[in-house]
Amino acid sequence: MSDNFFDELCRKALACGADRAAVVPVEKVETDASFRKLCESNVCGNYGKNWRCPPCAGDIDDLIAELRSYRYMLVYQSIGRLEDSYDFEGMMAAGERHSTLTKAFIQITEGDRRLGRHVNLGAGGCRICPTCAKKDDLPCRHPDKAITSLEAYGVNVSRLAAAAGMKYINGQNTVTYFSGLLFDGTEECHA
């Protein structure tokens, strides 16, 4: 796999608005099945209310096994500025911006055959639709575009940040979101 292809993927993520991007081998991505308990506590309100959040997203052990079947993960982060640590609206706005950049990144990379087998992972529940169809117990409207979160795959995001040479927390009055792209790459990527 060519480093140039990795660099190209990183540049594309940055061009979409990410603050940092890096490719790591999947062996460096730490996962923990016990994270599913955090989702079950439903602090975010998405548990059972979003097709790409637990429990609908799938069994945690199956998702971790799927993750381990890929070779690489592109990790990218965006840092949102907050007025203060209680700036809930600022957090929501930063989450929306991150979702928008994730969708833009997916759009500009989706047809790239050099990725080979791949899957995109986002931050939190899928935000392709303003309101997930699961809330009305209707089928997913865009199963081909829906994005599962890193957390649903049991990814330890703070350890992922370290593995990718990034900070998980980027200073007072900031909020940081992460997305990922799992991929195998093809022979076409070799220099």
Ligand code: SF4
């Ligand atoms: S595409 Fe829409 S309906 Fe499907 S998981 Fe995402 S938000 Fe829900």
